Amino acid sequence: MPGGRNQEGRCQPMTDAVGDPGELLVRVWRGAEEGAFASYRVPARPNQTVLDVVTEVQRHHAPDLAYRFACRVGVCGSCAMTVNGVPRWTCRTHVRRVAAEGTLTVEPLRSLPRIRDLAVDMAPFFEKWQAAGAAFEPSATRADAPARVDPAAPERRAADAGIECINCAVCHAACDVVAWDTGYLGPAPLLRAWTLVNDTRHAGRAATLERAMERGGCASCHTQGSCMRHCPVGLSPTEGIAGLKRLSLAAMFLGGG
């Protein structure tokens, strides 16, 4: 039987050669910081996502393969991996869009410590969220009336444009400055800071702005735009970071900063 499937139709480890067009050659990173790619063949199916392929490899050939996913519908942000060299949310990435000549290379996300196989330690990413002042500080108590927020106000519109981040760390992995400078907060934490600075209910707006302009903050951004290009939900951290710079400079020259 071509492609190395056994009688039960399960995939087998193979040499790196593309064969049957009805099959995919999948190269998967095995190991932690040290490791190697292992190759598997899995059946090519219609409407197959990269996460489906990784799951197929794990179910049928490598039960000890470590990877992370939860919702499978692009909400939880836990399944991001590097697919053919590009950071992507694997549950919403169709194989037919990314498989170069029937080959998929799946690696863990860049710029995060590798735990095992495709699973990375997300702690440094979330620590940067905290360092960027990601926590909302209420300016009212539960005894107060709900805040009236005009959805058409410029500040609210700016916050809304960045609020749907799913914390997948694709932007973190896509950013070259994050890869070069471990002290840089990165796109997602700074976008979070931008949404907070624009949230009129946030009590610490000046402090959040101040923190975003400290060392490792938005002044480190090179405006390369990789975060914006690769964000799976179409957000623009680049725009948020530019906004933070603008507000910060305005505060410096006009006072209040």
Add this chain to the structure above:
Amino acid sequence: MERQLFVLQRLTALVLAPLVLVHLGLIVLAIRGGLSAAEILGRTQGSVGWALFYGAFVLAAAVHAPIGLRNVLNEWTPLGRRAADRLALAFAVLLLALGLRAVLAVVA
């Protein structure tokens, strides 16, 4: 501090842009026109205008370049933040000293 450095780097870039263009034009003019060293010195010595022009140039470059160097050191070397700061500061002093010495040599 970071914000001030960010602003200083951009403001000095603003100053440097026309100065660099004039400086490059001047080099081309001097070379193509066949000015000798003596002729150049004859024009620059005692000139308040050239002293101000190149004084501003040196000052802006001594502020602008070390801030960029500090970023490069942070991104491309394993040096800590403090070591990068010190190296960048030393580079600023060096640029300032060499530059002002050169300006003095042609205008004094």
